[in-house]
Amino acid sequence: MAPLLEVRDLRIHFPTDDGLVKSVDGVSFSLERGRTLGIVGESGSGKSVTSLGIMGLHHGKAQITGEIRLDGEELAHADQARVRELRGAKMAMIFQDPLSSLHPYYRVGDQIVEAYRIHHPQATRKQARQRAIDMLDRVGIPQPAVRAEDYPHQFSGGMRQRVMIAMALCNDPELLIADEPTTALDVTVQAQILDLISELQAEFGSAVIIITHDLGVVAELADDILVMYAGRLAEYGPGADIFGQPGHPYTWGLLASMPRLDRERQTRLVPIPGTPPSLIQVPPGCPFHPRCRYTALTGGRCQTEVPVLRAAVTRGHATACHLTAAQTARERAALSAGQVPAGAGEPDAREPVLPGGVET
């Protein structure tokens, strides 16, 4: 069976006064029903733009090339009206900040009713209302019939995100995109929301894309993980491989900068030096090379040649890096042994100038 979502060589560019912002530059992946894909990267790596691109929610100015196939149907160049029909029905999205994402002037019940009725025009108000209450109940909001009459500001952050999830799932979408669903929430609530998402995924059988900058979020949930950097894929593979045998120095950096309890206090957090590059003037060669510690090992290829995504040792795991498989294995072993990178030490001092990454 064909995958539910197939993205091929997706490019989303925004013309601005300063130049062309290449927010997404050649991204390909696919997602089967019932599975979860985690998209990981720093701010401005293009992960949110990718998801908005799938939903057709980018501004009119965006230039999109490549293919987005949802259940075999091409969306990237489809009629806007057709994409609108699918939006909210076959694919739904929840956002980072549930307070600003819910309309402050409408009761949450009415907001869910609106989402339901637009895709079920034959449903009566009463049916839609019942559906809204059922959904609120399903996402764990106590007294759903009463709370449906409340406004978003009367809910706590976690409850608001539950409302968002209820709204997104009320039309039984086959694809759910969660863009940083827990970033704005208390740490104690984050796990509840993530549990809820995976629980509902099992129940509704939908495919889920979770976008996050926090590897911890996807560690448990995601079947596959896609690491993005500067609008391109750095690494793509099954979650177990990404955590067990990461193949890209950027992924190593992300893992090292994650708080962990099993390490000594001094060495616990290792930041990635430098800042994400400008998406207008992406560094030549590998976009990560100005921040990479291993560029000396490749004889200058990092600075001149754009690395292509190529298969790593295990099946389905691919890395866009010039290091050879042997080099990768050696450096990874050295890293996990807690040693200083054997390669070249400090990365290039040259930091990208120009405006910072574009976050949408």
Added chain:
Amino acid sequence: MITFILRRLIAAVFLLVVVSMVIFSIFFLLPKLGGQTNYGLATQYVGRNPTRAAVLQMEAALGLDKPVYQQYWDYLRAIVVGEHYGTGVTSVYCPPPCFGYSFRNQQPVWPMMVSSIPVTVSLAFGAAVLWLAGGIAIGVVSALKRGSIIDRLSMTIALAGVSLPIFFTGLVSLALFSYKWPIFPNVQFVPLTQNPALWARNLVLPWVTLAFLYAALYARLTRAGMLETMGEDYIRTARAKGLPERTVICKHGLRAALTPIVTIFGLDLGLLLGGAVLTEYTFSLHGLGLFTIEAVQNQDFPEVMGVVMLASFFIVIANLVVDVLYAVLDPRVRY
């Protein structure tokens, strides 16, 4: 909600009392503090070339020899029960609500004021309908087509509308449409109850003139508000639900952008009900604005006091309505 409105009502009454104190002080207390004698004060109520006897009589009639708080109390009481000024043959009666007696016109202030209210109300409400419809529509279109020819053109016109004074646009419109091409000849107020068609026709020029200024203001406000709200996260959510763009704009965008505009609208309307001074003067409409100008020119203090009280009443009421409306429109304000 009820307690909210009650609280606001009480506050409004209190505010009106304070306003009346301030106005009373300006006319009766401040001159005294500035060294004005009761005799001097009374002189100003008697007309030109007063005799000494007339001034003394006026002093007594106004009760200027009484303590100030007593005078203020009399002033308030007159509003409720009316007042007799002076004694004997020269005594004049001012029926309630008595907002003072104009000795120059030999008439109580209130009936004179009341007769000019319909003019001002007709002018203000008619213009308000025009400027709300025009201003908001232009503002929304400009915001959605930001940077386009339509946007630039309408914002240029809006800038002109804000900058050009009423007495310029009003006179130009009179010169063109009443004199050169007499589409609206002989602009004068005809009561609505008497002849609705003529009422509307004669008010078209003043309405358009006044609305042009406010529409320009509201177009800019709406445009700014729409640009802000259309960038909000909840607009993205509305689109993510799959709503048609029209619903996204009107139900989600405009709804939020309009809330602050309603507030400003209430205050503007309240202010206008106190008299659209320039417009009424330009078109010789005998509304509260023209009444005020004439009162000031004649130095008819009771009239000035009365019209200031009435204008502040309108503004306080407008404020009250706006507060309540805001709570209705924005659920976050309610409790």
